[in-house]
Amino acid sequence: MPTTRTDRLDIRSSDDVVKVRQQTRTMAVEAGLSLVDQTKIITAASELARNTLDYGGGGEICLEVIHDGSRRGLRLTFEDRGPGIADLAQAMRDGFTTGSGLGLGLGGAKRLSNEFSIESKLGIGTKVTIARWKA
């Protein structure tokens, strides 16, 4: 799938989470997403960036404005080399948390996106990819 713009950011501190949200907004506008779609993907990005920071011990995000025929959209990939997730189904379940959160981040990010995929290997790390297309 052709990409028109790619950007990478480190996620090492809560300031970086703010930067992820800002950059997601900029590129969501570039991809032509509506205000509602922008808000959805920014919120999903905020969830995944904070998971990367809190559970993955930091990592990075790759942001891509993508084209598929006449469709445009934004794809975000979060990657960390943290402990990984033992039971993905459990992690995705609403209300499940090993921290002190609401346990809604992963499920919420999936519901806020058009595409969602997660890969995780114990001791290797976690990779989450989401995409939101222009309606």
Place this chain on the structure above:
Amino acid sequence: MAANETTNALAELVRDNEKEILPEWLELQKRAGSLQTGRITEAELSQQSAEFLHLLRSGLAQGGGEVASSAYAPAREFLSNLSRSRALQGFSPTETATFVFSLKQPLFNSLNRDRRLAPAELARATWAFSILLDELGLLTFESFQKSREEVILRQQREITELSTPVVKLWDGILALPVIGTLDSERTQVVMENLLQHVVDDSAEIAIIDITGVPTVDTLTAQHLLKTVSAARLMGADCIISGIRPQIAQTIVHLGVELNVISKATLADAFAVALRRTNRAVTKVKSANGEDAKAKVASAEKGE
């Protein structure tokens, strides 16, 4: 010639040539634009320059080899203060470091004019001066940077406090217009601030207006919910207002349940608060009597 002898020779050189070094140095600083911005006067600059040259000379006379040694403690302190005040006055890092770096040329010139030094000694002395000034120059950068960071930190704290005012709308009714991101550090301040006002004003209702919050994610939602429960423990009910349509949709998708009364606007929330505290807003009959307004007012009274 040992390091000590070199620095002694340098101290003498600075003492004997001060009359030439100082004006030359000042001239170079002026040429580099040190006075252009008008942030310091020529008198200040020449006083600072003379003082630093004096401190440098006494450091050299005490045989200070390394900038970190105690011989240069007064010179270091002087530079830290200078950099600090320049950082606060809005000088750029380059402008600040120019103070030290522009001293190189006058010092080298005076070394070259000094006929007492053999070529090998001259080379050694030049090298020693060069290293010394480089290190002092870097020191100004460091202090400059540190002061700027302090300024930024202070501003951040100020913004944190400034941007979370609690306003009293009526007896027993408070409003907290939140603007910006509810990150963890700020939420703490927001929460404590609100609870303090709830106690001080014996408030019954607190309206948290989030019109100015760009994103509500699970963390923000959690912070909001905690604030609402804490306020409830202090005896105040919360109303959340200003949830924009796109934020409302997002919250639903996230699966967060804000078990709080929410209203579209602060005005709507205020109306609810008034009703709950057994108050109503009515229109007053205007001076010239029977117009449309008066009719509305009486209609409202009747309901």
